[in-house]
Amino acid sequence: MDDKQEPKSVKEGIVLTEAQKKSRRERSIAIALALGVLVVLFFAVTMVKGPGVLVRPM
Amino acid sequence: MSIVEHHIDLAAPRISEAGVADYIALLKPRVMSLVIFTALVGLVMAPGHVHPVLAFTSILCIAVGAGASGALNMWYEGDIDAKMSRTANRPIPRGRVTEPEALAFGMTLAFFSVMTLGILVNWYAGGLLAFTIFFYVVIYTMLLKRWTAQNIVIGGAAGALPPVVAWVAATGSLSVEPILLFLIIFFWTPPHFWALALFRNDDYARAGVPMLPVVAGPDATRLQILLYTIVLVAIAVAPWPLGYFDAVYGAASLILGAGMLVLAINVYRRREGAEASRATRKLFAFSIFYLFALFATLLLEVVVRAVAPWIW
Numbered sequence: 523m524d525d526k527q528e529p530k531s532v533k534e535g536i537v538l539t540e541a542q543k544k545s546r547r548e549r550s551i552a553i554a555l556a557l558g559v560l561v562v563l564f565f566a567v568t569m570v571k572g573p574g575v576l577v578r579p580m
Numbered sequence: 581m582s583i584v585e586h587h588i589d590l591a592a593p594r595i596s597e598a599g600v601a602d603y604i605a606l607l608k609p610r611v612m613s614l615v616i617f618t619a620l621v622g623l624v625m626a627p628g629h630v631h632p633v634l635a636f637t638s639i640l641c642i643a644v645g646a647g648a649s650g651a652l653n654m655w656y657e658g659d660i661d662a663k664m665s666r667t668a669n670r671p672i673p674r675g676r677v678t679e680p681e682a683l684a685f686g687m688t689l690a691f692f693s694v695m696t697l698g699i700l701v702n703w704y705a706g707g708l709l710a711f712t713i714f715f716y717v718v719i720y721t722m723l724l725k726r727w728t729a730q731n732i733v734i735g736g737a738a739g740a741l742p743p744v745v746a747w748v749a750a751t752g753s754l755s756v757e758p759i760l761l762f763l764i765i766f767f768w769t770p771p772h773f774w775a776l777a778l779f780r781n782d783d784y785a786r787a788g789v790p791m792l793p794v795v796a797g798p799d800a801t802r803l804q805i806l807l808y809t810i811v812l813v814a815i816a817v818a819p820w821p822l823g824y825f826d827a828v829y830g831a832a833s834l835i836l837g838a839g840m841l842v843l844a845i846n847v848y849r850r851r852e853g854a855e856a857s858r859a860t861r862k863l864f865a866f867s868i869f870y871l872f873a874l875f876a877t878l879l880l881e882v883v884v885r886a887v888a889p890w891i892w
Contacts, residue, residue, distance in 0.1 A: 538595060545597045552600045560696070563637055567700045570633045 596681065602671040606654055606682055607647030607689075614871070615646040615742045618765065621875045622743025622758055624882045626750035634701055638749035641697035642742050644689050645709045649716040649738070651686030655679050656721050663787040666780060686717075697749065705749035712741040726788070729795040736769030737762075760819045761875075767812040768871050771805045771844060775864035778802075778847070779857055802848045805863070809844035813837035816874060825878065832877040836870050 538546070619642045623635055630638075654661065654672055658679055661667035671677040677685075690713050698706025720735030728734075740762045747758035777784055777791040778801055784791040793801040816837055820830030843863040850859045884891050 536595065541597050542595050545599045548600050549596075549598070549603075552603070560692070563640070563696070564700065566633050567637060570631050 594678065596677070598671065598677045598681065602676040603685060605671050606651040606677065606685060608650030608653075611650060611739075612643055612646045614868075615739075616643050617872065618761070618875055619643075619742040619746040621879050622746035622761055623750050625757060625761075625878060626747045628751060630750045635750070637700050638697065638705065638746055641693045641701070641706075642709060642745055642749075645693035645697075645713055645745075646742065648686045648689035648693055649713050651682050651689065652713075652717040653721045655682035655686055656717070657725075658682075660726075660787045660789060664780070664783040666783055697745075701749045702752050704752055705745055708741065708745045708748055712738055712745060715741070726790070729790050729792045731790070732773040733770050736766050736773075739769060740765035757819075757824055760815075760824060764812070764816050764874065765871065767808060767815050768867065770808040771812065771840070772864065772867040772871075774801050774805050774808075775847065775860045775867065778805075778860040779864070799851065802851065806844045806848045809840050813841055826881065828881060829874075829877050833874060836873055839866060840870050 658672040661670050662673035694710045716738035724731040743761040744758040777793050781793045785794045816833045819825040846859040850856045
C-alpha cells in the first residue's frame, strides 16, 4: 500500500485523546493503590500472626 | 426496547474512557454498605477475641467479595439494566464500561477477596465467601432471576450470608447465632424486594424479569408480602425468648416488627391509586431501616457490654 494512502491510526499507532489518557492514568493510580493496600495487608497480618502465620485451619 | 442506546464504531479500536467512579459504581456501593454492616455485626458478636487487623481484613475481603458479585451481576445483566429506568444509568448500559471489562474486574476482585480471606484469616471463611459469590452470580443472576418468580426468595440466601462469613472468619466454626442472623436477612429479603417490585412493576415487565407482581399480579404479591412479614417478625423476635439475644434486642425486635407488620397490612389493604403506591414505598423504606436498626441493636449491645458492662 502506498504510504500516502495509509490511515493515520495505522501510521502513528493508536493516539489517545486527552480524556482517554486522563481516565487511563486514574485507573493506573487506583490499581497501584489497591496493590499497595494488599502488600500492607499481608505485611500487617504477618506481623500480627508472627511465626504462627503458616499455621492455618486446613 | 432499550431506554438507553449506545453505538460503538466496530471498525475503530475501542479505548476505554471509564474512570474510577465507573468501576466503583460496578461494586454497587449501597448494597456493599449493608453487607459491611451486617458482616460487622456477625464479627463483633462472635465469641473470643479477634485481632483488629484480622477483623479489618475479614470485613475488607467480604466487602470486596460483595463488590465482585455486584460487578459480575452487572456484567450478566447489561441487557436487562438497559431496559429499566432504575438501572439504565449503570456503567454498562451507559457505555462507560464494556461487558468484558466488567467481567474481568469482577473475576479479579472475586479471586483476590477469596484468596486473601483464605490465606490471611481461614479457609472456611474463604470457602464460604467463594460460595456466596457463586450463589449470587450463578444461582441467582444466571439461573433464577430470569426463570422464576421465586428468584429473590432463593437468591436472598446470598445476601444473608455475609454475617455468617464474618462469624466463621472470627471463630473458624459455625454456631446458632449466625444462622439466626442469616434467617432474619433471608426472610427480610422478599417483603423488601417485592415492595420495590410493586412500584417498579412496569420496569420489570418491560425487561421481562419474572418478578412476583409481573407473574402473579399485585394482589398476590401483597398477600405474599404480608405472609413473609409475619414469618420475618416471628423469626426476628424468636432469638430473645430462646435466650440467644437479650431483652433489649427483644424489645427492639417487637417494636420494629410491629412497624413492619402495620406497613405490610397497609400494603395489603390499599390496592389502588396513589395511596397504594405510597404504602409500598413506605414499606420499602422502612424495611431498610428495620434491618439496620435490628442489627444496630445487636452491635450496640456488644459495644456497651465491652465498654461499660454495668449499663447492659
